[in-house]
Amino acid sequence: MRSDAVRSIIRAYDDPLVRAYCWGRFGILRQRFLDEIGQYLPEAGPVLDIGCGFGLFSLYYAATAPRRLLHGLDVDRRRIALARRAAGRLGLENVMYEQRDARDFKGDGEFLAAYMLDIVHHIPPESVPPLLRQLSRCLPPGGLLLIKDVDTRPAWKRWFTWALDKAMAPATPVRYWSAEELSAALDDAGFGVRRHVMVDLLPYPHILYVCTRRAST
Numbered sequence: 001m002r003s004d005a006v007r008s009i010i011r012a013y014d015d016p017l018v019r020a021y022c023w024g025r026f027g028i029l030r031q032r033f034l035d036e037i038g039q040y041l042p043e044a045g046p047v048l049d050i051g052c053g054f055g056l057f058s059l060y061y062a063a064t065a066p067r068r069l070l071h072g073l074d075v076d077r078r079r080i081a082l083a084r085r086a087a088g089r090l091g092l093e094n095v096m097y098e099q100r101d102a103r104d105f106k107g108d109g110e111f112l113a114a115y116m117l118d119i120v121h122h123i124p125p126e127s128v129p130p131l132l133r134q135l136s137r138c139l140p141p142g143g144l145l146l147i148k149d150v151d152t153r154p155a156w157k158r159w160f161t162w163a164l165d166k167a168m169a170p171a172t173p174v175r176y177w178s179a180e181e182l183s184a185a186l187d188d189a190g191f192g193v194r195r196h197v198m199v200d201l202l203p204y205p206h207i208l209y210v211c212t213r214r215a216s217t
């Protein structure tokens with residue numbers, strides 16, 4: 001059933017290169033990863049996807065829980081247009097997309113949860129702490145922020161990830177955060193943090209950060 005959802009989402013894009021990307025992306029973050037991240041999302045209510053890309057994960061989490069309201073934002077206009085078109089083709093009315101730079105996000109809106117999948121290393125490092133603080137503003141106490149990113153260790157896995165990032169987008173700078181450094185930034189932004197390694201067949205040093213917005217003091 002859920003792999004049917006994945007297949008219909010991929011079929012909803014008409015560009016063959018985007019379809020190939022989606023196969024690759026769902027191949028890396030397989031069903032187990034989708035479930036591992038999805039288990040933390042509320043079954044109903046607004047959820048924010050920062051750096052949603054073509055929208056494949058927001059489409060998936062919207063398709064698998066019709067009472068969730070997914071709001072995806074990405075700086076790339078074309079990706080947002082493709083995400084909107086795919087949502088239309090799938091007949092999903094519980095997902096919306098906005099072309100916007102995450103660095104301009106001012107914590108506006110109220111969400112029960114938010115996630116960023118492989119985004120932090122694409123954002124200039126000085127902009128990450130302010131973004132995390134804005135995210136804490138749009139979540140209620142106890143609200144969850146999920147971050148999937150890559151660790152800096154072991155070094156050979158970081159180099160593998162770097163080579164693939166550069167192959168995909170040679171001109172885009174990337175800056176990986178160590179798990180300790182990102183956890184400290186999340187703590188400063190008002191989140192309690194648990195993290196765990198997500199083991200993959202490919203040597204990506206994936207880490208999932210499960211962050212709970214602390215009550216203001």
Ligand SMILES: C[S@@+](CC[C@H](N)C(=O)[O-])C[C@H]1O[C@@H](n2cnc3c(N)ncnc32)[C@H](O)[C@@H]1O
Pocket residue numbers: 025050051052053054056057073074075076079100101102103116117118119122123
């Ligand atoms: C590796 S892709 C991940 C896309 C999606 N989260 C996924 O998992 O398939 C990184 C995405 O981050 C977006 N991005 C990079 N910098 C951004 C920024 N400053 N604001 C919003 N989106 C950004 C890119 O346009 C791209 O779609």
